[in-house]
Amino acid sequence: MARSLGRILKVFQSLGSLPFLSTPLMRPSASVSLRTNFVRTMMTLPSLFSFKPRDFSLPNSSWSAEMRRLYEHYDIQCEVETEAGGKQGGPWKRIPSFNRSLKFVPGGVYLSKIIQSKARLFTRNIRESGAAFEYVLFVNEEEQRCVCIFQAGHLLEGPPGHVHGGAIATMIDTVAGSHAAILSGPVMTANLNINYRSPIPLGSTVLIESCLDKQEGRKMCVSCKLTSNDGSKLHTEATALFLSINVSHLLREG
Amino acid sequence: MARSLGRILKVFQSLGSLPFLSTPLMRPSASVSLRTNFVRTMMTLPSLFSFKPRDFSLPNSSWSAEMRRLYEHYDIQCEVETEAGGKQGGPWKRIPSFNRSLKFVPGGVYLSKIIQSKARLFTRNIRESGAAFEYVLFVNEEEQRCVCIFQAGHLLEGPPGHVHGGAIATMIDTVAGSHAAILSGPVMTANLNINYRSPIPLGSTVLIESCLDKQEGRKMCVSCKLTSNDGSKLHTEATALFLSINVSHLLREG
Numbered sequence: 001m002a003r004s005l006g007r008i009l010k011v012f013q014s015l016g017s018l019p020f021l022s023t024p025l026m027r028p029s030a031s032v033s034l035r036t037n038f039v040r041t042m043m044t045l046p047s048l049f050s051f052k053p054r055d056f057s058l059p060n061s062s063w064s065a066e067m068r069r070l071y072e073h074y075d076i077q078c079e080v081e082t083e084a085g086g087k088q089g090g091p092w093k094r095i096p097s098f099n100r101s102l103k104f105v106p107g108g109v110y111l112s113k114i115i116q117s118k119a120r121l122f123t124r125n126i127r128e129s130g131a132a133f134e135y136v137l138f139v140n141e142e143e144q145r146c147v148c149i150f151q152a153g154h155l156l157e158g159p160p161g162h163v164h165g166g167a168i169a170t171m172i173d174t175v176a177g178s179h180a181a182i183l184s185g186p187v188m189t190a191n192l193n194i195n196y197r198s199p200i201p202l203g204s205t206v207l208i209e210s211c212l213d214k215q216e217g218r219k220m221c222v223s224c225k226l227t228s229n230d231g232s233k234l235h236t237e238a239t240a241l242f243l244s245i246n247v248s249h250l251l252r253e254g
Numbered sequence: 255m256a257r258s259l260g261r262i263l264k265v266f267q268s269l270g271s272l273p274f275l276s277t278p279l280m281r282p283s284a285s286v287s288l289r290t291n292f293v294r295t296m297m298t299l300p301s302l303f304s305f306k307p308r309d310f311s312l313p314n315s316s317w318s319a320e321m322r323r324l325y326e327h328y329d330i331q332c333e334v335e336t337e338a339g340g341k342q343g344g345p346w347k348r349i350p351s352f353n354r355s356l357k358f359v360p361g362g363v364y365l366s367k368i369i370q371s372k373a374r375l376f377t378r379n380i381r382e383s384g385a386a387f388e389y390v391l392f393v394n395e396e397e398q399r400c401v402c403i404f405q406a407g408h409l410l411e412g413p414p415g416h417v418h419g420g421a422i423a424t425m426i427d428t429v430a431g432s433h434a435a436i437l438s439g440p441v442m443t444a445n446l447n448i449n450y451r452s453p454i455p456l457g458s459t460v461l462i463e464s465c466l467d468k469q470e471g472r473k474m475c476v477s478c479k480l481t482s483n484d485g486s487k488l489h490t491e492a493t494a495l496f497l498s499i500n501v502s503h504l505l506r507e508g
Contacts, residue, residue, distance in 0.1 A: 119408040119415070122411055125409035126379070126380070131372075155372075155376065157373045159442060164375070164376035165424075165446065166421075167424065169423035169446060173419040173420045188413060189450050190450055192447075
């Protein structure tokens with residue numbers, strides 16, 4: 001369980017979901033001391049962490065009835081009752097989702113303060129609920145499967161009335177990338193190969209499922225498909241290749 | 255020239271760039287009468303069209319010096335002087351870019367009024383200049399080449415400090431799709447195969463170039479690459495397959 005949580009923490013790091021690390025006071029002086037500094041600052045500056053960052057994966061009023069129903073279906077399986085009447089983790093886990101990231105870049109370049117403080121995760125950059133990407137991701141570690149429930153807002157238009165191919169690619173990268181990161185820590189996308197089968201109307205709730213095809217050294221192959229919410233219509237199929245990276249590489253300051 | 259402009263008009267249609275068609279008063283009762291209704295309403299309600307929709311492809315204060323320099327480089331080649339001292343179209347054309355679309359969907363489904371009136375093109379859905387996708391596209395019809403100058407804003411973050419793989423895919427779909435549409439009218443994306451070679455720091459200005467590889471019947475294969483603004487560093491390579499579609503298909507009302 002601890003190992004499992006450790007992996008999920010790594011995922012947040014790789015997905016840019018540790019918002020508090022982006023505050024200047026929290027900036028580690030070198031990658032090796034990230035954890036030490038992080039823990040130390042957590043201890044010495046607790047007031048900085050009294051705010052609760054918004055978890056975008058939780059239901060909001062923009063969610064359709066279908067989106068809520070699917071959320072409940074998986075959420076209820078995140079906790080099961082033990083024989084003694086207690087609670088314990090179930091087969092699925094919900095992955096929280098924030099909109100800020102670490103603000104360091106590889107290659108020795110350090111971003112300007114303006115970009116750093118304003119940077120937001122691409123899929124969570126619009127605050128208006130329901131306008132863009134509404135999604136929640138669940139992982140089943142035993143089955144090596146991820147499921148994402150995705151509701152496509154009106155700001156994702158490509159072909160008239162339908163979701164942009166780039167917005168679909170973004171969700172595939174997000175789901176398959178999260179899946180790879182859950183299994184092996186921080187990753188970078190090396191290849192996406194996407195076949196668009198049928199367009200997705202704006203406002204739809206769709207299911208995105210990913211499964212691990214192969215893991216060899218630093219390489220992870222994940223396949224992914226998008227279907228209508230009852231699974232009857234195939235919208236998009238994709239394969240994705242990810243490379244494990246050392247998180248210190250992303251934290252290096254020039 | 256007229257044929258050329260006709261093709262570019264088709265591109266606007268396929269890219270959702272005829273904003274005025276989305277106003278309720280302009281909604282055609284059936285696809286066959288689109289042009290008739292459009293012309294009639296243009297004649298009878300000229301006041302509706304006194305506003306000028308924002309062309310997002312024009313320079314704004316958020317553009318970096320490098321972005322402006324590259325823009326000037328191509329823009330100056332959009333008009334050349336004739337021997338008689340007049341002006342005529344040059345080898346390059348700038349493609350205007352708006353943020354609204356036709357609001358009809360295929361398959362007989364008609365979107366709710368809320369989604370229709372609010373829908374925005376994915377790449378132009380944020381009004382704050384410089385925050386997300388800043389880009390301008392130029393086409394050279396004779397050389398069958400497109401060039402896009404793209405400045406990546408702070409809201410496109412994926413890996414810490416870098417552009418999200420989905421945002422890169424979005425730009426590839428946009429550039430290669432516009433290119434295919436310029437050559438053959440409205441298209442839909444059938445496949446994107448993207449190799450990510452090196453990450454793109456937030457705030458960068460990059461060049462995206464596309465060229466036509468093959469055209470067979472309804473199919474068009476376009477290849478695309480993203481490089482640093484001086485062309486020295488390869489960030490991403492991709493191939494894309496598009497299918498020509500009949501625009502009436504996208505206009506069909508159930």
